[in-house]
Amino acid sequence: MRGCVRTSLMAALAVLTLVGCASKPTVEDRSPAQAAPPAAVEWKGPKLKVAVADFEDKTAFGRGRLGAGASDLFTTRLVQSGAFLVVERAKLKTVLDEQALGQSGALSDEEAAQAGRLLGVSLLLIGGVADFGVKTESSSYVVAATRKQTARAVVTIRAVDSTTAEVAFAATGEGQAVTASEKAMGFGQDAGFDETIAGRALSDAVDRLMQDLVERLKTFGWSAKVAGVDKGLVIINAGAKSGLVIGTALAVHHAPRHINDPETGDPIYIPGEKKGKIEVVSFVGEDASACKALEGEDFKPADVVRLSDP
Known part of the structure; x- marks a missing residue:
């Protein structure tokens, strides 16, 4: 009898331990090869004057929200780098509206160059969210279950020279974010869709894009x-x-x-x-x-x- 009680107590203790461990979700903000926001770069000479067009959202997620979020993140990173003088997007929008540019959708390179010349910028940067997806993985055990969601975002940019209307260069950034939860014996938290991982994946993609972009812009003449x-x-x-x-x-x-x-x-x-x-x-x-x-x-x-x- 005492053996049965002892066994039951040990089993209960084990379950409580599992429940305690599973009561909070585990969140990884970024992929293992984490991309840090670019620090201020060592820039020789005057800052490049650029304008950023609203990013095109080519995905089916969020009804265009990813494009707006990527534009904001990218503009912030440009300013933080210390290498660019960024014209306000409101000024670009005014020029586009007044000149009826980009009316058919995305800006063409010639339209981008025309807008760039009117704004007095060297480059007009045109970006887009090319891909976004979320993969969900679930695992079940005797007394516990885990669920992991992985978000992946791909952001692209092309830099149009306002003088020649040529694409000076293009760059791509791919980012990832992970969130996970555990549930034991019916306790813990379920991992429904976590919208914050979309933002983290997008931020990671923009940071990786900036690392490539800043290096390329160092070779572009002011x-x-x-x-x-x-x-x-x-x-x-x-x-x-x-x-x-x-x-x-x-x-x-x-x-x-x-x-x-x-x-x-x-x-x-x-x-x-x-x-x-x-x-x-x-x-x-x-x-x-x-x-x-x-x-x-x-x-x-x-x-x-x-x-x-x-």
Whole structure:
């Protein structure tokens, strides 16, 4: 009799131990190879001025919510990197609406370049959530059951050069997040669909995308435009906010010209020749500079300004 009582007590203790262990879900925010948000990068020279279009949600999940979330995350990461001057998306939307661009859906590269030129940015970044899915795995034992959900998100980006309308580069980020729960002898928590894993998977994908993107952008040359000439000074659309400093020497080039491909009709851009050299002497407005001419003359609006060789 005592043996039976002892056995029952041990069995009850074992069940309680299982219940205690199963009462809380286990959550893993990211995949084992965790991607950390990019730290501020060491950036030489002025910041690249970019604009971010609303991400296209190509998935069936969330009725477009993933696209909006990815746009917000991506813009935040760009600012955090310290390498970019990001134009507000509201300004981009105003330009798109006023110029009736992207009316048929996603922006074409030519439309993106046109919007980029009107905003005065070097690159217009067009992204999308290419894929999203959740896999659920369940395991049952004699006195316990486990359930695990794994979310996977794929985010893409292409960077359109506003001067040439060419895709300067493209990048892809794939992210993952996991959540799990245990249930023993009817106790514990069931793992219904956990919407937070969608956000974590998306964040992981954007972080991985940024790691690739920042490295690619390091090889992309900075540029600005001549806005006009006032009282002998050349005004350009970049200033202290963009990271310029007084005394910076800049080369001025003719705006690129283009001819059309006879077979496809697509424009072929030909870089403009160098026409002179200027130097930043003061800052004006929100983000512009006044420059004196060191070499050349007849500088005109839309001339392209680049960092000058020493």
